[in-house]
Amino acid sequence: MALVFCGVCGAMAYRVTGGKKGSYRFYYACSTQRRFKTCVPNQLPYNRVLAALEEQLSGFPVDQERATIADRLLSLVEPDLERLLKGSSDVRQKLEAEIKKLEGQQGMV
Ligand SMILES: [Zn+2]
Numbered sequence: 001m002a003l004v005f006c007g008v009c010g011a012m013a014y015r016v017t018g019g020k021k022g023s024y025r026f027y028y029a030c031s032t033q034r035r036f037k038t039c040v041p042n043q044l045p046y047n048r049v050l051a052a053l054e055e056q057l058s059g060f061p062v063d064q065e066r067a068t069i070a071d072r073l074l075s076l077v078e079p080d081l082e083r084l085l086k087g088s089s090d091v092r093q094k095l096e097a098e099i100k101k102l103e104g105q106q107g108m109v
Helices: 031-036 046-057 061-087 088-106
Strands: 010-022 023-032
Touching: 010 088, 023 031, 023 046
Parallel strands: none
Antiparallel strands: 010 023
């Protein structure tokens, strides 16, 4: 399972759920902090991650498939998520290549 790592202590970060029923919010949270409270509560809001993806998807023509596509892209970049959020260009390129591929598939339908 592809995982994100805590930027502070390097432990695995989990995707955790918070918020109310019906409007769940997801976070990436440090496993050390969650278990032992020895790290910092640096939860990374999932929607910040999605916002980064949305930005990439803004030119994508098919609205109803965005959620699915965002999901797919998210799993693709999950191991590099932190780097993506820090503006890593090669992770961006990976994402753009995947989007191009998806666009090609759309064109064939
Ligand atoms: Zn940590």
